[in-house]
Structures are given as structure tokens and as C-alpha cells.
Amino acid sequence: MRSRPLALVERPVPVAGPGEVLVRVEACGVCRTDLHLAEGDLRSRRPLTAPGHQAVGRVVRPGGGDGGRVGVAWLRSTCGRCRQCARGLENLCPESAYTGWDADGGFAEYLTAPAAYVYPLPEDAPAETLAPLLCAGIVGYRALLRCDLPEGGRLGVYGFARRRT
């Protein structure tokens, strides 16, 4: 890995576009995908993009009011019209876009995201413990559905961590 793939920069607070919300970030999980992007295993799709797709924050209403706590996760948007979207497989949409890859993500004080793709989150838990649910949790859940675990069956999970020398 390059020793410092990230640079801390000052930018103006982003402006929410139509259908988007502005989110003030409380905490953001760091995922292996962020590492793949930093290391170039995944090709960058947009220069100087803030990574991070497990952002917990508060919606800042257009007037500045508080719009409640939300989570911004990896899936940023889909087309809503293709065969995959129509079949309930929007994760396979060829036009799907991703937080922290196609648009600035949660390694930032603010980010914007399509309102239809953010998740309301409980107010009573620390932001830090909610953040990992947004990718590790959700994708882990889909993986669990995909591996067809039978009732009472034995499940194996390979690799929480990688060791490199």
C-alpha cells in the first residue's frame, strides 16, 4: 500500500442536489473495500473522491434543521428501470453507483446522498457501533442469505483479518 493514500483537504460543504439529503457525518466505518480502492485493486472511478461507505450522521435540512439520524451505505443509486432492477436485484443494476467510489463518501464531515438510498438509524446507540452495520453487517447478511444455510446447519466464515508480512 502507498504509505499515505489519503490527504486531508478543506472543501466547501457540499450542496444536496434534487432528491438528495445533506448529511453531517458522526462516524464512518473503514472497510476492506476502502483498502482495495487505496491499493488500486479496485480502479478509481473518480479523481479525489472521499472514500467511506459506512457513514452514520444527521440529515441537515435545507433550512439548517435536524432531519434525524441516517446511515449512508455502499449502494448509492440504481437506474430503477433495467431488468435487474425490475426483478428485485438492484444490486446487479449495470448503472448502480457507489458511495465513496462514484461519489464522495463518509471520510468527510459532510456528504450528500440520494434520500431514497439512506437508512433511518436508531438515535439511542453510539454512532460508532452503528457504522460497521452498514457494510460489514448488511453485506454479511446478504452473504448469509446467499450461502443457503439450512436450519441447524453448520456455517463457516473464512477470514476476518489478513496477515501480511
Added chain:
Amino acid sequence: MVTRSPAARALALELGAASAGDRPPEPLDSAILFAPSGDLVPVALEALERGGTLAVAGIHLTDVPPLDYERHLFQERTLRSVTANTRADGRAYLALAAERPPVVKTVPYAFEEADRALADLATGQVSGAAVLRIG
């Protein structure tokens, strides 16, 4: 829980895994591969029970070595990928998590330490989920 990392094993047991080690003690009905290492695909397939399913959960995997049909796939073993998630998955999971909050072991980093968080992840030094504290 199958991992070479002693710290990850200890964490898995702490979080409720039935066993943790190099190889599963018994054939598995299902397995999820989170490690980005294609070398583990044949290992994980071979450790499946007849009719078992392996789901590869990562977005990136190094090359998968040649598979031996009889050892790795025959007896209706299934190899699948997992691609991101739908919003329905997200809502279903977060509803479950709200009802029964999972035990999450987080390792917090200051916003300015994002580089260090990535470096620690690269070397497998994060025992838990790395999280940046931002606001």
C-alpha cells in the same frame, strides 16, 4: 470461523463462534469467504458437506487456482458470489439489528488517522471493526 490470525480467532470465539482455527472440525453446510484470497476457494469448497454452498462476499478476490471437479465441486457443491446488497437487504438487516443489537467490537480512530486505519487493516492489525470518529 476459519482464520490464520490468532487475534481474529480469539475475537471470533469472544463474539460467539462455535470454533475457530485453521480448518473446520467437521464438513460445513455453508460457508462465507470474506478474505480477499482466491487461494481459499478450493480450501473452502473441499471443506463443504455434500450439497453445501460457498458464498464469496468480497468485491475483490485474487485469482482462484484451478479447481478439481471431483474434490471441489462434485456432489452438488455450489460456489457463488455476493454483489453488494439491495435496499431490501439493508432494511431487513437493520431492522433485525435494531431488535437484537449485534455485539460489535469497534476500534475507533480519529478522523485525521484514516491513513493509519487503512494501514492497520492492510496488515491485519485491527481486531474488530475500524471506525473513524468524525463529528
